[in-house]
Amino acid sequence: MKTSFAVASSFILAASASFAQTALFSDAPAAVPAQDGGTATDNSALAPITPKLHEVILGLPIDTQRFNEHVIVLSSPWMGGRLPGTPGMEFAMDYMEYWLKRANIEPGVPSSDGSPATYRQAFDLGGRRVAKDQSVSITPTVGAAFSLVTNQDVQLSGLGSEGNAEGGIAFVGYGIEQGPEGYTSFTADHSLEGKVALCFRFEPMDEAGKSKWSGGDGWSAQAGFQGKLAAIAKRKPSAIIVINPPGADDPRATSLTTSGGRSLVQMPVFMMSADAADRVLQAADPKSRSIMALRTEADNAGASFDLTGATAAVSATYEEKKTKAENIIGILKGKGTLASEYIIVGGHLDHLGNGDFGSREGPGKLHPGADDNASGVAGVMIIAEDLSAKYAAAPADANLRSVLFMGFTAEESGLNGSRHYVEHPLYPLKDTVLMMNFDMIGRMTKDRLSVTGANSAKGMLEWAKPIFDRGGCTVVINESMS
Numbered sequence: 001m002k003t004s005f006a007v008a009s010s011f012i013l014a015a016s017a018s019f020a021q022t023a024l025f026s027d028a029p030a031a032v033p034a035q036d037g038g039t040a041t042d043n044s045a046l047a048p049i050t051p052k053l054h055e056v057i058l059g060l061p062i063d064t065q066r067f068n069e070h071v072i073v074l075s076s077p078w079m080g081g082r083l084p085g086t087p088g089m090e091f092a093m094d095y096m097e098y099w100l101k102r103a104n105i106e107p108g109v110p111s112s113d114g115s116p117a118t119y120r121q122a123f124d125l126g127g128r129r130v131a132k133d134q135s136v137s138i139t140p141t142v143g144a145a146f147s148l149v150t151n152q153d154v155q156l157s158g159l160g161s162e163g164n165a166e167g168g169i170a171f172v173g174y175g176i177e178q179g180p181e182g183y184t185s186f187t188a189d190h191s192l193e194g195k196v197a198l199c200f201r202f203e204p205m206d207e208a209g210k211s212k213w214s215g216g217d218g219w220s221a222q223a224g225f226q227g228k229l230a231a232i233a234k235r236k237p238s239a240i241i242v243i244n245p246p247g248a249d250d251p252r253a254t255s256l257t258t259s260g261g262r263s264l265v266q267m268p269v270f271m272m273s274a275d276a277a278d279r280v281l282q283a284a285d286p287k288s289r290s291i292m293a294l295r296t297e298a299d300n301a302g303a304s305f306d307l308t309g310a311t312a313a314v315s316a317t318y319e320e321k322k323t324k325a326e327n328i329i330g331i332l333k334g335k336g337t338l339a340s341e342y343i344i345v346g347g348h349l350d351h352l353g354n355g356d357f358g359s360r361e362g363p364g365k366l367h368p369g370a371d372d373n374a375s376g377v378a379g380v381m382i383i384a385e386d387l388s389a390k391y392a393a394a395p396a397d398a399n400l401r402s403v404l405f406m407g408f409t410a411e412e413s414g415l416n417g418s419r420h421y422v423e424h425p426l427y428p429l430k431d432t433v434l435m436m437n438f439d440m441i442g443r444m445t446k447d448r449l450s451v452t453g454a455n456s457a458k459g460m461l462e463w464a465k466p467i468f469d470r471g472g473c474t475v476v477i478n479e480s481m482s
Contacts, residue, residue, distance in 0.1 A: 008379065008383055008436065008438075009383050009386045009387060009390075011436070011464060011467050011468075012343060012345060012383065012387060012403065012434075012436060013387060013390060014463075014467060015343055015401070015433070015434050016334065016338070016343055016387075016400045016401040016403060017338070017398070017399060017400055017401075063382050063386070066378075066381075066382055066385075067375075067378045067379070067382055070099075070374065070377070070378035070381060070382070071370055071374045071375055071378050071442060073095060074092055074095065074349075074369075074370075074374035074377060074378065075368035075369055075370035075374045076368070077366060077368075078091060079091055079092050079368075080353060080354070080366070081351050081352055081353035081354055081355075081366055081367045081368060081369060082349060082350050082351045082353070082369055082374075083350065083351070083352065083353025083354070083356060084125055084323060084325045084350050084409050084410045084413070085125065085323035085324065085325070086353060088353070089349075089350060089409070092349055092350075093120070093326060093328055093349065093407070093409075096328045096349060096377060096381065096407045097119045097120075097328055097330075099381045099384075099385070100119060100328070100330035100381070100384055100405060101119075101330075102385075103381070103384045103385040103388045104332075104388045104392070105330035105331065105332050105384050105388060105405055106330060106331050106332070106333065107119045107329075107330060107331070108329035108330045108331035108404055108405070108406075108426065109121045109329050109426060110426065119328050119329060119330055120326040120327070120328065120329075121326060121327040121328075121329050121420070121421065121424075121426065122324060122325070122326045123324075123325055123326075123327075123420045123424070124322060124323070124324060124325075125323040125324065125325040125409075125410055125413075125416060126322075126323060127320040127321060127322050127323065128320070128321055128323060129158050129263075129318045129319070129320060129321075130318065130319060130320075130321050131155070131156040131316070131317075131318060132317045132318055132319040133315065133316075133317045134150055134154075134155070134156035134270070134314075134315065134316050134317070135147060135150070135313075135314065135315045136148045136153075136154045136241070136270055136272075136312065136313070136314050137312070137313050137314075138279075138280055138283055138284065138310050138311075138312055139310055139311050139312075139313070140283040140284065140309055140310040141308075141309055141310060142309070143283065146279075146283075148272070148276050148279075148280075149276075151256065152273070152276075153272065153273055153275070153276035153279075154241070154256070154270050154271065154272045154273075154276060155256035155257065155270065155271050156268065156269075156270055156316050156318075157242070157257075157258045157269045157270060157271050158258065158262065158263065158318075159225055159229060159258060159262075159263065159264050159265065159269040160229075160239075160240065160263060160264070160265050160266070160267050160268050160269030160316070161263055161265070161266045161267060161268065161316075162268070162316050162317050162318055163238075163239070163267060163268045163314075163315075163316055164313075164314070164315045164316075165196060165238030165239040165267070165268060165312075165313070165314050166238070166311065166312070166313040166314075167194045167195045167196055167238050167311060167312070168194075168195045168196070168306060168307075168308070168311055168312075169195060169196050169198060169280070169284050169306070169307040169310060169311065169312050170190075170192050170195040170196070170197050170198065170237070170304060170305070170306050170307065171197075171198050171199075171294065171304060171305055171306075171307055172185050172186060172192065172197050172198065172199045172232060172304040173185035173199065173200060173294075173297075173298035173302050173303060173304060174199060174200045174202065174203050174204060174222075174228065174298055174302070175197075175199035175200070175228035175229070175231055175232045176203065176222050176227070176228060176231065176302065177227070177228075177231040179203070179204070179213065179222055179302070180213055183204070183301075183302050184302045185199070185228075185231075185298070185302040185303070185304060186231070186235070186302070186304050187303050187304045187305065190304045190305065190306075191235070192232065192235040192236060192237040192304070193235065193236040193237070194236070194237070194238050195237050195238065195306070196237060196238060196239045196240075196241060196312040196314065197232050197235075197237040197239070197240050197241070198241050198243060198272075198277070198280075198307075199228060199232060199240065199241075199242055199243065200242070200243050200245045200295060200298060201223075201242050201243065201244055201245060201248070201252075201253065201271075202219055202223045202245060202248055202250065202253075203219060203220060203222045203223040204298065204299045204300075205245070205247070205248060205249075205295075205299055206299075208249060209247045209248045209249035209250070209253075210249050211223065212299070219250075225242075225258070225264060226264055229264045229265045229269065230264070230265065232265075233265040233266070233267060237267065238267060238314075239267050239268040239269070239270070239312075239314045239316075240265070240267060240268070240269045240270070241269075241270045241271075241272050241312075241314075242269065242270070242271050242272065243272045243273075243274065243277045243291065244256070244271065244272070244273055244274050245274065245291075245295050246274040246291055246292050246295060247292065247295070251365065253274075256271040256272075256273065257271070257356075258271065268314050268315075268316035270314065270316075274291050277291045278290055278291045280307075280310070280312075281294070281307070283309060283310045284307035284308070284309040284310035285307050285309060286307075286308055286309050325409040325410045325416065325417060325420075326409055327406060327407065327408055327409055327417045327418075327420065327421055328349065328406065328407035328409075329404060329405070329406050329407075329421075329426065330384065330404070330405045330406075331402060331403070331404055331405075332384065332387060332388055332391055332402065332403040332404075332405070333402050334391075334399075334400040334401045334402035334403070335391070335394065335396075335398050335399060335400045336397065336398060336399035336400065337399045338399045338400055338401045339399075339400070339401070339402055340402070340431060341401045341402065341431050341432075341433050342401060342402050342403070342404055342427050342428075342431055342432045342433065343401050343402070343403045343404070343432075343433060343434045343435070343436070344403075344404045344406060344432060344434070344435040344436070345380055345383055345384070345403060345404070345405050345406070345435075345436050345438075346380060346404075346405070346406035346407065346408055346418070346435070346436070346437055346438070347373050347376030347377050347379065347380050347406075347407065347408070347437060347438040347439055348373050348376070348377075348407070348408040348409070348411030348412070348417065348418070348439070349373070349377050349407035349408060349409060350369075350408075350409050350410055350411055350412055350413075350417070351367055351368070351369025351372060351373070351374075351412060352367040352369065352412055353367065354366055354367065355367050357412075357413065358412055358413070370442060371440045371441075371442040371443055372439070372440050373411070373438075373439055373440060374442070375438075375440060375441045375442030375443075376437075376438035376439045376440060376441055377407050377438075378442075379438040379441050380405055380406075380407065380438055381405075383405075384403075384405045387403060401433065402427075404427065406421070408421070434457075444473075446474070447472065447473045447474055448473065448474045448476055449468075449471070449473040449474065449475050449476065450476045450478055451468075451475055451476065451477055451478065452477075452478040453478075454477050455477075455479070461477070
């Protein structure tokens, strides 16, 4: 890890002086010959016993120790997965700001009213819909009406719209229009119009709770919300309730939350737990079937039918909540004739929080983001500390470019933080000569360093190659963005 930081630090410092092949400083350790004719790290001093982890870490160079500490802190549960707009992201921004200050990196965001500069470039990330008022109640033909408990039995999703609905209850299996071997969840001539439609999440399963249709690898496309909600909605129910099926081999089957908040249909859509669905069936199903019995029927053959023993009433309203996002930006001021030119060293600070979007596992589980991208931000902070010391030691008459250190926000939701900076630059883009982005640098193996974009400027790869060569890494040039 020290080797990669030394390469990066030397690369940036060389760029800060000029696009020449000789860096002002280079602390990259010398490589030793490997048996295969390449280079390798000399490990001859390692004891032939397995040391404890903390002993290994304490024996590593200080920048490698610091890297480890940064990644541990930024990916800890305290940071909550660093989702923009959450307390965890605020803690992460405070942490990066603290270490930039400690490295004598000045605030890089000038004010417009004469107040002191800050490290925060703020912007509106947009709004998100959240449930304001929601309710689901069941009225049996025999017995007392009852309400389901919000966020325990049922939860309003972002997949539908606001509205109030009341009517009979219909069961539509998995809500699948057309599956393999003629499977369909909809009985011909069975009307859903004006009714509250109940359907299962996912798709037909085997006894182990795995898909019958995917070939043993997760779920097929039939399991998604978009297709099933569209198939149900075109039959004009007044609302849709999606039930988490019992026994499904998927962690999302115990969660009432869903990824994303995009409305797919123009009617209320709720999520319901299997236990709550059992209580509804006890009231509404004349055959007194359990939710597991209905799942077994739907697994074997599709059919839709009315549950005539009760009616349902639902109510759903949303409110829009604005999310404020902030890029962290610090500046190491240059010297001499090159001080008004800029190099950007950055990486995105955010991750997926609890999987509220962008997660392959769905929401409800902490996504720490150790590699993506606590590792990249750790690298940025270490390089800031290293370059700050080297700039301070440079001769008074040195010509050095200014360096901006950035922790971008909202990358995971669409490169929003870096896009905002490009659209609202704090320093002229025409004077910005180089940008180095660090992303997912925590799992470098066999001393292989991947570099993307090295050919994005004329002559840059040739200029950089001697620096790469001194680092002792095998540098792999990725041409996809060059």
